[in-house]
Structures are given as structure tokens and as C-alpha cells.
Amino acid sequence: MLMEKNQVENGFIINLSNVKNTTQLVFELSSIMEHPDVKGKNVCLKLGSLDLKQSQLLSIKALIESMSATLAFIDTISEQTEASASSLGIMISKVDENAITEGITPEAHEEIKDEMVEVKTETGEINNKQAVEIMADIKLPDFSPIETTEGIEDIYDETSTQELSEIIPSDNFESADFTSLAEHEGLIPKEDSSKYILLDTGNVLPEGIEENSEDTSSMPTLYLSQTLRSGQTVSYEGNILIIGDAHPGSEIVAGGDITVWGILGGIAHAGCNGNITSKVRALKLNAIQLRIAGLYARRNDTLNVPYVQKSNEFSPEEAQIEDGKIVIYKKLRRD
Amino acid sequence: MTGRVIVITSGKGGVGKTTTSANIGTALAKSGYKVVLIDTDLGLRNLDLLLGLENRIVYTIVDVIEERCKLKQALVKDKKNPNLSLLAAAQTRDKTAVNAEQLKEICETLKEENDFVLVDCPAGIEQGFQNAVAGASEAIVVTTPEMSAIRDADRIIGLLATKEEITSTKLLLNRVRPSLIKSNEMMSVDDVVGILEIPLVGIIPEDTGIITSTNKGEPIVNDENALAGKAYRNVAQRILGEEVPFLDLDEPKGFMAKIKNAIAKLKVKV
Numbered sequence: 001m002l003m004e005k006n007q008v009e010n011g012f013i014i015n016l017s018n019v020k021n022t023t024q025l026v027f028e029l030s031s032i033m034e035h036p037d038v039k040g041k042n043v044c045l046k047l048g049s050l051d052l053k054q055s056q057l058l059s060i061k062a063l064i065e066s067m068s069a070t071l072a073f074i075d076t077i078s079e080q081t082e083a084s085a086s087s088l089g090i091m092i093s094k095v096d097e098n099a100i101t102e103g104i105t106p107e108a109h110e111e112i113k114d115e116m117v118e119v120k121t122e123t124g125e126i127n128n129k130q131a132v133e134i135m136a137d138i139k140l141p142d143f144s145p146i147e148t149t150e151g152i153e154d155i156y157d158e159t160s161t162q163e164l165s166e167i168i169p170s171d172n173f174e175s176a177d178f179t180s181l182a183e184h185e186g187l188i189p190k191e192d193s194s195k196y197i198l199l200d201t202g203n204v205l206p207e208g209i210e211e212n213s214e215d216t217s218s219m220p221t222l223y224l225s226q227t228l229r230s231g232q233t234v235s236y237e238g239n240i241l242i243i244g245d246a247h248p249g250s251e252i253v254a255g256g257d258i259t260v261w262g263i264l265g266g267i268a269h270a271g272c273n274g275n276i277t278s279k280v281r282a283l284k285l286n287a288i289q290l291r292i293a294g295l296y297a298r299r300n301d302t303l304n305v306p307y308v309q310k311s312n313e314f315s316p317e318e319a320q321i322e323d324g325k326i327v328i329y330k331k332l333r334r335d
Numbered sequence: 336m337t338g339r340v341i342v343i344t345s346g347k348g349g350v351g352k353t354t355t356s357a358n359i360g361t362a363l364a365k366s367g368y369k370v371v372l373i374d375t376d377l378g379l380r381n382l383d384l385l386l387g388l389e390n391r392i393v394y395t396i397v398d399v400i401e402e403r404c405k406l407k408q409a410l411v412k413d414k415k416n417p418n419l420s421l422l423a424a425a426q427t428r429d430k431t432a433v434n435a436e437q438l439k440e441i442c443e444t445l446k447e448e449n450d451f452v453l454v455d456c457p458a459g460i461e462q463g464f465q466n467a468v469a470g471a472s473e474a475i476v477v478t479t480p481e482m483s484a485i486r487d488a489d490r491i492i493g494l495l496a497t498k499e500e501i502t503s504t505k506l507l508l509n510r511v512r513p514s515l516i517k518s519n520e521m522m523s524v525d526d527v528v529g530i531l532e533i534p535l536v537g538i539i540p541e542d543t544g545i546i547t548s549t550n551k552g553e554p555i556v557n558d559e560n561a562l563a564g565k566a567y568r569n570v571a572q573r574i575l576g577e578e579v580p581f582l583d584l585d586e587p588k589g590f591m592a593k594i595k596n597a598i599a600k601l602k603v604k605v
Contacts, residue, residue: 233427288390298390
């Protein structure tokens, strides 16, 4: 389905054509969408060759709408994504691949602000030629990133963007040795290794369920934008992404990864179907219990502070199984 | 061994049922008795927080009832005292997940291997209360010296009287402030006992230490110096059948206060 109207006034093109999987896409997108300038704007996504299922595309649409923006159209070269989009009634603009490469990709690599380009077109149908014109008409955004995008700046300064583009396209990204990759990315094991202590629970996996290491990036992702309060439970067979805090007393149970864009204070159980490669990530990892597959760990009693003061200084943390233990990695800030 | 099953109830919320359960349980365990605490406040559990055991809970009472685990697996051992264990309530469920028969069965099983089974009752007189009371043979009614709490305690005592299994109902008066009683702003212990007409098992003074102890997850009976801790230890001893005099709450605590008190007494004599 081609775009019938191409009034993309008051909008952005977000170039995500380099992302490899959905998790990464949602991560990138949510960090961009946090920018206050995005509110109320039309968003056009460049999805490149990424194959998206209908449910995944719906989650992405919901993510954009939760930030008070509208998904105006997408640009994709994947047939599956195209089919998903048509079934959801999302408009597609077919743009020649070469045109994109010439038009936007080189600049977009360099800095995140180039990925958020204001698109101002008059009238007329979008076709290949038009697309090139739009790309050529890129104006550098008016807003100054320093004022409002402190968080984004921290992560996407020039050096880190270069590193990202070095690592992500490599074929062995998924299978790369995490430790060396982690060191390269500024992820180091947390010094306080006693933050979580394994509980002697015996076999807690339900009968008939065995340990496995299925790739979590191929699982569907449930996206939620809300505060999870005491007594509330979210469970999903795939990955769970929560934009908001998970308060103590809440429970998140996922077949795959759990990502909390906020403070994680309740119980988080990743890989509940025995997936030992599942991970739990949060801006502040303060879960009362961390559970990955059949391993249960409790927070150390010395850290018994159920409510964490909100802060802009949080460094994302990631928990995973290593040598039969739950290990926590911390992303270091680069400032 | 057949242990005693005691339900700790109040009717009104916020008078200190859970604090009382945690402290009496800890005090009894410290005296060498085997104690199990059961939190029956499904959906609004707190007892685990007061004991600092939240991070150790894997299975709850609902998991036991729905047979996802054995009763023994669900008992969380206390950090310090191996004699004390907790059967936690489920936080993500509500009172209807359990019925009175099931709770009675759990109490029956637990009292075979423990000296005391203390049941922390939720506020109210609905199903949560009916469940908690089901397995108990004794009750401690917690109240504070306020009209609203006393009215609710009176209602609870009336309900407990209709339960044949409950053979003893005792009163625990919480958050007593001697200075307010002196200035006639608070009902005295005698007033409250006069209204409710059941035997007193303890008088607990208002103590700001309770707030810090709750936040730290450390029952105040573990604090040798706290007055409320001492009062709870006395309650435990009375439950064990010992005759312990009630604390003289009028006694000034500080050294200067003692001198002032002595001078005041002298003046009276002169």
C-alpha cells in the first residue's frame, strides 16, 4: 500500500535500517522517542531489511503512540514487514534502496541527531524521485541536543556511535564472547558480586520443562508503558519491555528477556520456561529476587532498601547466568 | 507434640496486629520454642517485611494450597533464629484464594511439629478473618486506647465468642502513651479493660523505635534496650504461663528525669 497523502509536516524520519533485531530496535527507538521534541509529531520509520511480524509492528506502533506521537509511514525492504504493515493498515513508502543509501545513511551513521530529521514536504505523491528529494532536503534540526537530550548524548556521543557501528554489523555479534564484548562496550561485572545470593530452592522448573538456550531475540516482545504496582503480575511467553518502574511486590514473568526502563524493585523471572540465556535488564536493578530459568537469587540483606530514590544518574544493569551463578553487569557512564 | 495455635486479630486496621505477631513470634522463638508465623493477609502482606524475609520467599500459602509445593518448602526460616519460620501470604492474589477449611488443615499440620503457630489476621470481619480464625484455639485481640479501635475490638470479641474452638481470648493494649493518660487525654488501661472485659496479656507503650524496626525488618524484641521490646518479651512469657508484672510505664527513663522525679517526691513530703 503506497502512501496516498504525503503530508509529513511536523514529523521526523527515524533511520533504524541498521538494527539487527527487535530488541535492539525497541531499545534504539525508545531512547529516541524519549526526546521531548518528538511529542505530537509524525514519525516515519526506516526499517531496512528487518523482518517484523504483525505483533511486533503493533508493539512498535504502540510504543510510538505512548509517547504522544503518530506513526505516519514506514519504509522497509522486507516483504514480511510489508505484509504485517498492510494488515495493520500502516502506510508504507517504497523508497529505492540506493536512494536511501545516497540520501541519508552516511550522515545518519554519525550522530543520532541526524537520525531525527525534520521532513517538510509540500504536496504530491511519494515516489522514488520524491523520496530522494526529501532526503536531499534534510534540514539539520533546530533544537539543540545539549539542552534536552542529556541522556541521549551520554550514550550516543561520537565515539560510542562509531563503536556501535563497528560491532553491530559484524556477523558474529550474537555469538561473540560476551566478556570481551562487554569490556569493549564499557560493560564490566559489578564490583559487588554479593548483591544477589542464590537460594537453595532445588528444582523449581515445572515438570516436563528442561533447560534450553533458545535465542531470545527471535521471541515476540510485549511492550508496556506503565508503573507496575505491588500485587500486579505481568507474564508473557516472549520478552517483556516495561517503560516505567516495577515496584516491590510486583512480579514480572517472561519466557525470554525482561527489560525495565526504570527501577526494578519486585520479582523478575526471565526465561521461566527454562531458557538459561535470558537476561534481566533495568536502569536500576533492585529486584527483591532475580530469577533466571531455574536459578533463584535473593537480594543481599545488607541492601534491604525496598524503595530507591529516583535519580538521573542510574547506570543500566544487566543480569544473566554465568557458570551457574547470576552475574550482574553494569553499563558505565562515559562522562 | 501438639502446639498451640493463636490467632492475632483486631478488627480495625493499623493497630499493630502484624507488629505484635512478628514480635511475639520472635520472642517465643528466642525462648527456645519452635514457632511458625502464618500471614493470612493475602494481597496485602506485611509480616515478611517486618521480619526482613521478603527476599527469601519463593512459595506462599496459596502455592501450598494449590499443591505447587510441599508445606515444608514454603516455610521461610528466619535469618537469626532457626526456631522461627514464616509461611508467607501471596501478594498477587486475594482473600478468596484460600478457604477456612484449607487454613485449618495447614494449622493442624503445623502444630504437630511446632510449639506455637501464630496466625496474623487481616483487618476486617470478612473471609480473611474467618479463614485466620478457623484453625486457632486461642486469640489475642490487639487494640489501641481509641474509641474506634475499641469498638472494633468489641465486635471481634463478640464474633470470637461464637467460635467454639476458641477457648481463650486475651487483650493486648498497644500504643499506650502514659503522658496522655495522665493528662486525661487518653483512655487508661483500666478504662479499656473495663469496657472489653477480657483478661489482659500485655500493655505495649508507644515507641518510635517501632518505625525504625519495621523499616529495617528487625523486630523490636531483638533490641534489649527498647521499652516496647521488653513489653513484648513479657507478653511472650505470659503466653508461656509465667506471672510477669506489667511494666510501670510511668517510670521516667532518663537520669535527669529520675532526679526531677525524686525532687518532686521530696517536695510532696515537705
